[in-house]
Amino acid sequence: MSILVAMPGYDPSRWVDALRRGAPERPVATQAARGDPSIRYAVAWKQPEGLLASFPNLSAVFSLGAGVDHILRDPTLPDVPVVRVVADDLTERMSEYVAWRVLDHFRRGMTYRRQQARAIWNERPQPVARDVTVGIMGLGVLGQDAARKLSALGFRIAGWSRTAKEVAGIATFAGDDGLGPFLAETDVLVVLLPATAETRGILSSALFARCKRRTPLGEAPVLVNAGRGSLQREADILRALDEGRLSEASLDVFEEEPLPASSALWRHPRVFVTPHAAAVSEPEALVPPMLRQMDAFERGEPLRHLVDREAGY
């Protein structure tokens, strides 16, 4: 009963090594014939359509990253549990990225770097964190951890999610009705939503039009998207920046990745681009919780962090 690592186009060697080190008794394959009855688990990233459906003894599919849209988009995906990766390592990396980007915008990093390039000594007005609200869209494991860490830095936090959630210390809003009131509070908009049919293109002109016009930083809100590229309409983000509906943006994910060299986002003076690097999936950190889940599953315990295939995450 083998584990298949299915990540065509990517080098699987570190994942295979980590699986073999963590569970020497479990055979690990990177190739399998369609229909191979020995495949029990798939560890997948953008698996080929139809592949997983062919394995008669497949028991569960594990995602290699926080998102699962790349697995669910296979219309032939068999009806087995799909497991999201939840690991302290991944969560901590994402919160580091979010805190970093919020602080850099809030403390006017872009302005001071422009000043430095011209040797200009000019202190800018600076509110304190407790006068600034970070609004987080997406209150799963990642959103809640980011909220806690931003709170510890002194920021006020508002949270928005598809379905109502209560999170200690945070003003929460939910659904379509909650979006307007949530945006009315938000000075820095942090997006950690999953990619679903419902969230596709949510970061659009229509949403930016409902944002604050003026924050305590004296300008329009800042956008930080570390969720998924499909959430954003990049033409709308560029327009919002140029029309003053957004003041600055940090984007780690894009409609097309790698971001094409021709994209105006690379060159916009108020956009910071990272190459989908907010929370890298490190095999050494993510494989041990996967193996613990397989062990528990085989002892008859339920799998945790299961994907709700109807909701899409």
Place this chain on the structure above:
Amino acid sequence: MSILVAMPGYDPSRWVDALRRGAPERPVATQAARGDPSIRYAVAWKQPEGLLASFPNLSAVFSLGAGVDHILRDPTLPDVPVVRVVADDLTERMSEYVAWRVLDHFRRGMTYRRQQARAIWNERPQPVARDVTVGIMGLGVLGQDAARKLSALGFRIAGWSRTAKEVAGIATFAGDDGLGPFLAETDVLVVLLPATAETRGILSSALFARCKRRTPLGEAPVLVNAGRGSLQREADILRALDEGRLSEASLDVFEEEPLPASSALWRHPRVFVTPHAAAVSEPEALVPPMLRQMDAFERGEPLRHLVDREAGY
């Protein structure tokens, strides 16, 4: 019995306004004849030498910023209590700056900005915060608050101070003997020391030679100085950057301020310069605690946050 605001060369109006709003019954002056018997308190920033000694009824001197070296350098300073400003606002701003700069270096902001300028999509290896030690020199109110907030972000913390201190959750080191072991732990060196005769020029080639050669980020340590410009030898910092003894630096304070346009620090690709803006002294935030101290003092209670004039801070 008046309050004198003595900050020659700076506009005192916001300080005067805040004092008058907070204590309408207290006369506030910005000019006083030498020897004026009505002056009871001085609120000072770089007061003229000899001025404070002339007031026969002066009871206390309040600093307008976290540092007090600008007050103590007056050799004629009368033997009255000198009060350091301690305000949540100032502390929070400083910790924001420290967290911002540590995260920006740790998450490779300089590298990603260089890549962005050339439209390069290239993810860099990235350790997690729990594998990186931030070493904080100076464990006063500011250093301890920064330590708490960096801990909450996941970093390991080491602390160094002149005299031994115990701080929960931090490995602490003290004095000359403790400096080597402290530097041997430190990946990101954050400096929040006061300016004293003892700390002058401490950030020198001699200290950088004792730093780690290689941190989990794969390079020499990072320097963040938000203390005082007199702590640093800028020629040594530039040499350490170019010889690979330091990888990057964020400097908010300088030997000469404003930093002269001719300084190579402005143009160094691995130095980030801010104009002494880490923790701006906002009159609206700092005046209320000063007035509370005056009220308490007049009720016969001891003044708090007194400067130890022998230690120089």
